[in-house]
Amino acid sequence: MSIAELWRAVSAAIDGAVAERTRRPPVPVAVTWRERRVASIDLGAPLLAVAAVDVDGDGRSELAALTSRDLILLGPAGKGMRELGRAALPGEPAAIRPRDAVGTLVVDARAAPIEILARSSERAEAVALVWSGGVLRESRRLPGFPLCPELRAELAPGRNYFEAATARWDEGAVARTEPPATFFGAVCRADLRDPTGRPMWVTAIVDTERVVRLRCAAAQGECPPGPTQGGEYAGVGVAVEVADIDNDGRPEVLTTRGGAPGDRDRVSIYSRRGEQTSRIYAKEFSAGVVGVVASDLDGDGDRDVLVAVRFAGSNHVSFWTLN
Numbered sequence: 001m002s003i004a005e006l007w008r009a010v011s012a013a014i015d016g017a018v019a020e021r022t023r024r025p026p027v028p029v030a031v032t033w034r035e036r037r038v039a040s041i042d043l044g045a046p047l048l049a050v051a052a053v054d055v056d057g058d059g060r061s062e063l064a065a066l067t068s069r070d071l072i073l074l075g076p077a078g079k080g081m082r083e084l085g086r087a088a089l090p091g092e093p094a095a096i097r098p099r100d101a102v103g104t105l106v107v108d109a110r111a112a113p114i115e116i117l118a119r120s121s122e123r124a125e126a127v128a129l130v131w132s133g134g135v136l137r138e139s140r141r142l143p144g145f146p147l148c149p150e151l152r153a154e155l156a157p158g159r160n161y162f163e164a165a166t167a168r169w170d171e172g173a174v175a176r177t178e179p180p181a182t183f184f185g186a187v188c189r190a191d192l193r194d195p196t197g198r199p200m201w202v203t204a205i206v207d208t209e210r211v212v213r214l215r216c217a218a219a220q221g222e223c224p225p226g227p228t229q230g231g232e233y234a235g236v237g238v239a240v241e242v243a244d245i246d247n248d249g250r251p252e253v254l255t256t257r258g259g260a261p262g263d264r265d266r267v268s269i270y271s272r273r274g275e276q277t278s279r280i281y282a283k284e285f286s287a288g289v290v291g292v293v294a295s296d297l298d299g300d301g302d303r304d305v306l307v308a309v310r311f312a313g314s315n316h317v318s319f320w321t322l323n
Contacts, residue, residue, distance in 0.1 A: 262312025
C-alpha cells in the first residue's frame with residue numbers, strides 16, 4: 001500500500017469513527033416535481049458554471065455564478081433573485097484559450113471560512129474567494145482548474161476538455177478515481193449519508209465520449225444500491241449533479257443531454273425505486289443547461305433543484321426550480 005493509499009484509508013477511518021458517534025439516519029421526505037422559472041437575469045457576460053453555497057450560515061444557500069470574467073453571488077429576492085456581490089476574476093490573461101470560454105466553480109467547505117474556487121479559461125490561474133463583510137474577497141490564487149475541492153487539472157491547449165495527465169488529487173481524497181485520458185469535468189460530493197447515517201463520498205467524471213462514470217465510497221461496507229453504485233450514464237452533457245433529494249440515503253444523479261452549447265436540452269433525474277434504478281423525472285428546455293445544483297435554497301430543510309439555462313453566446317440566463 002502506498003503512502004497516499006494509507007493516508008486515504010486512515011482519513012476514511014477517522015471520518016467513519018467520528019460519524020459513528022454522531023450518526024443520525026436520514027429521514028425520507030416526499031418530493032413533488034413542479035418546474036417554475038424563478039428569475040431571468042443579464043449577468044454581463046456568458047455564464048460558465050453555477051454552485052450552491054451558504055455563505056452566511058443561515059441554512060439557506062446562495063447561488064454562485066461564474067461568467068467568463070466575474071464571480072457573482074446571487075440571493076433570493078421575493079419570488080426572484082438579486083445580485084449580492086460581484087468580483088472580477090484576477091490575474092493575467094491566459095496565453096492559450098479555447099474558442100468558447102470554459103469555467104469551473106467549486107465550493108470548498110472543508111474548513112472555515114468557506115471558499116469559492118473559480119477559474120475561467122480567460123485567466124491564467126484560479127482564485128479562491130470568501131464572503132466577508134458583505135463583499136467577495138480574494139483569499140489566494142491556485143494553479144489549474146478546480147474541479148473538486150480535492151482535484152485540479154488543466155485544459156488541453158486550446159480545447160474545451162481536460163487531460164488526465166494534468167490531473168492532481170489532494171492526499172486523503174476518499175472517492176478518488178483516475179479520470180479518462182480526456183474529460184469535460186467532475187463532481188465530488190462529501191456531504192452524503194447512507195440510510196444508516198454513515199458518510200458516503202461520490203465522484204462523477206464526464207468523459208469526452210459524453211459518458212458520466214460514478215464511484216461511491218462508504219465509511220463502512222458498500223454504498224447502498226442506487227444510481228451512484230457503479231453507475232454509468234451515456235449521452236450526457238457537462239452539467240451533472242449528485243444529491244440526495246428525497247433524503248433516503250440513496251443519492252440521485254442529475255444529468256443533462258449531450259449536445260452543442262445552446263441547443264435544446266433536458267434535465268433527467270435518476271433515483272432508486274424498489275429494486276430498480278430508473279429515470280423518475282425529466283424536463284425539456286429550449287436552450288442549453290449550463291448548470292444544475294441541488295441544495296436548500298429556501299431554508300425549509302429540503303433540497304431544491306435549480307437549473308441555469310442560456311442560449312449560446314448570450315449573457316442572459318433563466319433560472320428554474322424543479323421541485
